[in-house]
Structure formats: C-alpha cells, structure tokens
Amino acid sequence: xRAFVRDTLTVFEREIAPSLREPLGLLFTMxxxxxxxxxxxxxxxxxxxxxxxxxxxxxxxGILIMMCLSGPMMSxxxxxxxxxxxxxxRMLVTPLNRAAMLVGRTMKEFVILFAQAVLIIALALPLGFxxxxxxxxxxxxxxxxxxxxxxxxxxxxxxxxxxGGDLFYGVTQIIMFPLMLLSGVLLPMDYGPQWLQTAAAxxxxxxxxxxxxxxxxxxxxxxxxxxxxxxxxxxxALGLWLGxxxxxxxx
Amino acid sequence: xxxxxxxxxxxxxIKRESVDAxxxxxxxxxxxxxxxxxxxxxxxxxxxxxxxxxxxxxTSGTATVAGLDIVADPAAVRARIGYVGQKNSAGExxxxxxxxxxxxxxxxxxxxxxxxRADELLDLLDLRPLAARKPGTLSGGQRRxxxxxxxxxxxxxxxxxxxxxxxxxxQSRANIWAxxxxxxxxxxxxxxxxxxxxxxxxxxxxRVVIIDHGRIIADGTAAQLKxxxxxxxxxxxxxxxxxxxxxxDLAARAVSASEAVTEDSTVxxxxxxxxxxxPEYLRVLEAAQIKVCAAETARxxxxxxFLALTGRTLRESDAEGVAx
Numbered sequence: 149x150r151a152f153v154r155d156t157l158t159v160f161e162r163e164i165a166p167s168l169r170e171p172l173g174l175l176f177t178m179x180x181x182x183x184x185x186x187x188x189x190x191x192x193x194x195x196x197x198x199x200x201x202x203x204x205x206x207x208x209x210g211i212l213i214m215m216c217l218s219g220p221m222m223s224x225x226x227x228x229x230x231x232x233x234x235x236x237x238r239m240l241v242t243p244l245n246r247a248a249m250l251v252g253r254t255m256k257e258f259v260i261l262f263a264q265a266v267l268i269i270a271l272a273l274p275l276g277f278x279x280x281x282x283x284x285x286x287x288x289x290x291x292x293x294x295x296x297x298x299x300x301x302x303x304x305x306x307x308x309x310x311x312g313g314d315l316f317y318g319v320t321q322i323i324m325f326p327l328m329l330l331s332g333v334l335l336p337m338d339y340g341p342q343w344l345q346t347a348a349a350x351x352x353x354x355x356x357x358x359x360x361x362x363x364x365x366x367x368x369x370x371x372x373x374x375x376x377x378x379x380x381x382x383x384x385a386l387g388l389w390l391g392x393x394x395x396x397x398x399x
Numbered sequence: 400x401x402x403x404x405x406x407x408x409x410x411x412x413i414k415r416e417s418v419d420a421x422x423x424x425x426x427x428x429x430x431x432x433x434x435x436x437x438x439x440x441x442x443x444x445x446x447x448x449x450x451x452x453x454x455x456x457x458t459s460g461t462a463t464v465a466g467l468d469i470v471a472d473p474a475a476v477r478a479r480i481g482y483v484g485q486k487n488s489a490g491e492x493x494x495x496x497x498x499x500x501x502x503x504x505x506x507x508x509x510x511x512x513x514x515x516r517a518d519e520l521l522d523l524l525d526l527r528p529l530a531a532r533k534p535g536t537l538s539g540g541q542r543r544x545x546x547x548x549x550x551x552x553x554x555x556x557x558x559x560x561x562x563x564x565x566x567x568x569x570q571s572r573a574n575i576w577a578x579x580x581x582x583x584x585x586x587x588x589x590x591x592x593x594x595x596x597x598x599x600x601x602x603x604x605x606r607v608v609i610i611d612h613g614r615i616i617a618d619g620t621a622a623q624l625k626x627x628x629x630x631x632x633x634x635x636x637x638x639x640x641x642x643x644x645x646x647x648d649l650a651a652r653a654v655s656a657s658e659a660v661t662e663d664s665t666v667x668x669x670x671x672x673x674x675x676x677x678p679e680y681l682r683v684l685e686a687a688q689i690k691v692c693a694a695e696t697a698r699x700x701x702x703x704x705f706l707a708l709t710g711r712t713l714r715e716s717d718a719e720g721v722a723x
Contacts, residue, residue: 151507158504166492226492234486235498238549241452241482242505243474 155245159252167260178264180218181211185268188334189275204277209287209360210333212265213353217328219257220295221320224302227253231310246395250388254299258292280366287363294356294380300387307394331357352379400463401557401589402428402451407460408613409446420446422613423460428591430556433583435604436593437701439716443613444593445485448561451591452482465557478506481555485562488546489534495545496521496530499552506553513552520548524578540571547578558582560592564599572596576603597701597713609705611716616708621701628707629699630657631673633680636665636693646689653683673697 167174175182185207192203230236239249265288273279302320309316330337330344331353337345348354359376362368407424410417421443428434438444449455451464453473462469465479489498496517503513521527524544534542543563550558563579564572580603582588594600600607601621609617609624617624633656637643643661650659650668654676658669670676673696684691705713 154507155505158501162493162497162501165494165497169494230490232486233491234484235488235490237454237484237486238482238488238502238546239505240454241477241480241484242502243478243507244505 152245152248155248156252156255158244159249160255163253163256164259167256174260174263177219177222177260178215178267181215181264181268182271184214184334185211185271202276202278204272204275205365206361208268208272208277209364210331210357211268212261212287212291213331213333213357213360214328215261215264215268216291216295217298217324217353219261220254220299221302221324223253223257223299224306224320225316227303228306228309228313228316231306232313240395247388247392249395250300250303250391251296253303254296257299258295261291261295262288278366280364283363283366283368286368287360290356290359290363290376290380293377293384297380297382297384297387300391301383304387304391304394327351327353330354333357352383355379400427400466401430401432402426402462402464402591404451404462405460407447407450407462408458409443409450409455410458419613421450421457424610424613424615426608426615428589431583431587431589432606433590433604434592434606434608435600436591436608436610437595437597437600437705437713438593438610439595439713442610442716444610445561446613447610448559448591448593452480452559453477479556481550481553481558483546483550483558483560483563485565487534487542488549489542491533491535494531494533495526495537498534498545499548502549502552508553516552516554517548520551523551524548538571539567540574543567543571543575544578547575551582554586555588557589557591560590562593562595564594564596572599579603595713595717601701607701609701609708611705611709617704624701624704625699626671629703630669630671631676631699632697632703633668633670633673633677634665634695634697635668635680635684635691637684638690638692639664642689645687646684649683649687650680654680 189204189207192207227236269277269279269284305316305319330348330351332348337348337354340348355372355375356379357376358372362370362372404424404426407421407426408419409421410419412418424447436444436447446455450457451462451469453469453476456470464476467475467479469476489495493501499517499520500510500513503516504510508516521530524547526541526544526548529537529541529545534545537545547560547563550560560579564575567575576599579590583590592604605620607617607619607621607624608615617628619627635646637646640661640663643664643666646666647659647661650656650666654668654670656668656670656676660667668676668680677694677696681691681694702712702714705711709716
C-alpha cells in the first residue's frame with residue numbers, strides 16, 4: 149500500500165510538471181468550455197432559466213461536465229502518444245505499480261479540472277451564479293469518480309489502438325460528441341421528442357449532469373442524486389476493472 | 400547465471416492468423432557477459448527481449464532473469480534489470496532531467512538520491528547541457544544517450560538494449576558503443592543487446608547468439624562461429640575459364656576446400672584457414688602448370704555465417720522482413 153501511494157505520487161508529479169512549468173497551456177485546453185460559457189451561455193440568459201433560477205446556475209455544471217469529458221480523454225491521448233513513443237514501455241519495465249500509473253495520471257487530470265472549475269465559477273459569479281460551496285464540493289467529488297472511470301476507459305482505448313492510433317481518434321470522435329449532446333449539458337432534454345429523451349435516459353452522462361445540477365443548486369434530496377452517483381460509480385468500476393486488466397495483459 | 404531460459408515461445412494473433420514469433424528458445428547468460436543477439440528483422444529478437452524483460456508473458460516455457468522467474472515474479476525481475484527499448488524512453492512533454500529523476504523514483508529511490516544519480520549520469524553521458532530541454536529538440540545520438548542514461552538510473556546488474564545504435568550516424572554509433580563498453584568495464588554490468596549491424600556484433604560482443612524464424616541457430620564467439628560455420632575465402636584469378644575449371648577440381652584434394660566455385664576465370668574457395676592453405680594451393684597449381692594472375696584471401700563475416708546456416712544473407716532476410 150505504501151508503495152502504491154509512493155508510485156501514484158511519482159506518476160502524478162511527473163504528469164503535472166509540464167503544466168506547472170507552462171500554466172498558460174491550461175487556458176488553451178480550456179478554450180472550448182470558455183467559448184461555450186461566453187458565446188453560448190448568454191443565449192440561455194434570454195430564457196427564464198430551466199430550473200427556475202439563474203441560467204448560469206443551470207449551465208455551469210454542464211460546462212464542468214464538458215471539461216470532464218474532454219480532460220480524461222486527453223489523458224488517454226497522452227498515454228497513446230507515450231505508448232507510440234516508447235516512454236510508456238520504459239515505465240512498464242520498472243517496478244512501478246500498474247494501477248498507480250493509471251491513478252496518478254487521472255489525479256493530474258483532476259487537479260487541472262479543479263483549477264479550471266475554480267476559474268469558471270469565478271467567471272460565472274459576476275454573471276449571477278450563486279455559489280453553494282457544499283454542493284459544489286460534493287459535485288466535484290462526483291466528477292472525480294466519473295472522471296476516474298472515463299480516464300481508465302480512455303487508457304484502455306489507447307492500449308487497444310496501439311500501434312496505429314486510428315481507433316482512438318475514431319471512437320473518441322464518434323462517441324464523445326453524441327454522449328455530450330445526449331446529456332443535456334447545452335439544453336434540457338425535456339424539450340426534445342420522445343426518442344431523444346429515451347436515448348438520453350440510457351446515457352449515464354445525462355444522469356450525472358442532472359445530479360450535478362441539483363448539487364450546484366445546493367439541493368441534496370432529489371432522487372437524481374442516486375441515479376447520478378450510481379452512473380458515476382458504474383463507469384468508474386468498469387473503467388478501472390478493464391483498464392488494469394489490459395495493463396496486466398501486456399502490450 | 401543472469402538469464403536462464405528454457406523452451407520459451409510466443410504466439411501472436413494477428414488478424415485471426417496465429418504467428419509463432421518465438422519457437423522455443425533455450426539460453427543461458429552468465430554474469431558479466433556481453434551478448435549480442437543477432438538476426439534479421441522479424442526473427443524474434445525483440446519478442447524474446449520483451450519476454451525476458453516481463454513486457455510480454457511467454458506463451459509457453461520458463462525463464463529466470465537475475466535469479467527470479469519472469470512469470471511468477473515479474474515485479475521483482477523488473478526491480479533488478481534495466482531496459483533500453485528500440486524507441487524513445489523519454490516522453491515528449493517532459494524535460495531531460497525530470498525524466499531521469501522520475502525514472503529513479505520509479506525504482507523507489509528518494510527524490511534526493513534520484514537527483515544525485517541523475518546528475519552523475521548527465522555528466523557520464525555528456526548530457527549536462529541538455530538537462531532542461533525536451534527530447535524533441537535533441538539529435539538522434541543525444542536521444543539515444545538519454546535512453547541509456549534512463550536505463551542506468553538504478554544501476555542494474557543486467558541491462559537489456561534493443562537495437563541501441565540503429566538509425567544513428569557512424570560517429571554517434573561509435574560514441575554510444577564507447578559508453579556501453581565503458582559501462583561494462585567499470586561496473587561489470589551484464590549486457591544483452593540486439594542488433595542487426597553485423598560489424599557491431601562482430602567487433603564488440605564476446606558472444607554472438609544468432610536467431611532466425613524464432614529459433615536460435617548459432618551461439619558462440621564471433622571467431623568460433625566464423626571458423627566453424629563459414630571458413631575463410633580464397634579467390635584466385637587464372638588466365639582463362641578452362642584453367643579455372645581445372646584449378647577448382649584440384650582444390651578439394653589439395654587444401655580440403657569445402658566449396659569451390661568458378662566464375663569466368665576466377666575460382667573461389669572456402670577453407671578452414673586461408674593463411675596456411677593459400678601457399679599450399681599456389682604450389683599445387685604451379686605443379687599442375689596453371690598460371691596464377693592474382694590471389695587474395697578474406698576472413699569471413701558474420702553475414703557469411705548466416706549465409707552458411709540459412710542459405711540467405713542477413714540483408715536479403717531484412718528485405719523480406721520489410722516486404723512481409
């Protein structure tokens with residue numbers, strides 16, 4: 149266990165060093181969510197708000213989910229680059245704990261996501277976003293669970309894409325965008341036709357989005373919290389199981 | 400014994416076809432040896448290396464590396480060996496010094512220890528001025544030195560190197576070799592490396608293991624392999640094809656040539672030792688009243704050894720491997 153913690157830290161520190169050295173890079177990776185915040189968010193301002201309150205209250209958690217979808221995916225991409233380049237192989241020949249390799253990388257994604265979330269919330273506050281600290285922290289915890297699973301799944305995809313890398317591109321392009329559209333991060337799915345609502349109900353992301361909105365509004369009692377938590381835990385369990393199994397099988 | 404392998408095999412499934420990359424390898428490597436693992440592309444060199452370094456579980460067979468079983472206890476094997484792969488060991492987004500320190504910490508060294516060792520290696524491999532650079536900005540030779548430095552962070556008693564000098568210009572190759580040989584002299588590190596540069600295996604390794612189609616087909620010192628399997632070559636030029644044919648006839652009896660081929664007015668022989676056979680052969684030809692215009696001898700290369708063993712040269716096999 150001590151070795152696992154130490155190895156996780158080793159991986160985490162390795163991964164975070166480039167971001168700490170060039171913090172401006174963080175802004176670039178945030179370009180898309182920031183654009184949504186400023187160019188799409190105001191459109192919602194014209195509506196009454198979908199849950200009664202400020203549209204920002206409704207939209208900010210969605211933005212965080214968007215970042216949570218792209219961040220861990222990027223970390224799979226980084227893993228693929230290291231796999232193709234040879235540096236992953238070199239680390240696999242060291243006694244470094246296999247699970248620590250995944251967890252350390254995912255931790256780094258979360259520190260970054262956390263920094264980005266703070267920035268987004270800070271930007272949304274003057275626009276009318278009301279901060280419920282307990283809810284936000286609980287929401288971030290839920291995102292961590294979801295992101296761990298997503299990250300592990302993207303690692304798995306990266307391993308499977310070896311040595312070409314085309315599979316990774318293909319799957320992330322084909323799956324990620326529909327997952328996002330069908331999650332209701334941009335507009336509530338309630339306004340869509342029945343088939344779209346059914347599709348959204350199957351999408352685990354939409355349950356997590358619903359739970360995040362409740363939490364960010366400071367409400368802890370809605371049934372959607374249970375569904376969202378279950379969805380996040382299911383993704384995490386599946387991802388970690390498949391991810392470590394793939395690592396053990398060798399590359 | 401640093402490596403002890405018995406019946407090691409590995410089968411891959413590629414698009415529903417099964418490919419036997421390694422078909423039963425027995426290998427013993429003692430402490431402090433420098434072994435070159437030689438073979439054409441696709442012969443199974445890298446696959447064998449990947450099994451011995453625990454990257455790939457064998458399909459069947461057993462091996463102990465540094466005294467530990469690669470299947471039962473891969474983590475312990477990893478702690479004792481070093482590996483320099485074919486590709487770049489350092490990640491693109493990371494600085495040279497950071498990658499060295501990370502590597503030490505992967506082996507459980509503290510940050511201070513790791514930093515101290517990284518400093519040593521920066522000097523040892525002439526990487527000091529590059530410490531803050533990213534690998535993408537280094538030349539091929541510099542990158543290779545960095546790969547080796549990374550492999551040496553934890554002072555392994557056994558170091559595997561997969562094609563350490565491939566793709567480098569001659570000067571960088573010589574430089575890499577100087578580092579490898581010094582390492583061996585100073586630290587008595589056991590070195591097991593693959594290469595497809597014949598000259599390198601010939602001049603640097605004290606033991607050459609040749610692999611082809613997943614099996615070891617020869618194992619010995621370069622000199623041994625050459626005299627046992629290939630033999631020296633004598634080339635004699637005579638005035639006309641008729642004389643050449645007569646000279647070839649005489650060759651087997653006169654100097655126990657294992658092979659005598661004529662081409663126009665030259666005769667090519669293969670003999671165990673050319674230095675003693677040539678004077679004898681010239682005397683026999685003179686007695687038979689065949690005029691000799693020119694004569695030369697050549698020591699065999701490892702390519703001749705490979706040719707004698709497989710009927711093809713390594714270069715031809717490499718071309719096949721690329722085509723396949």
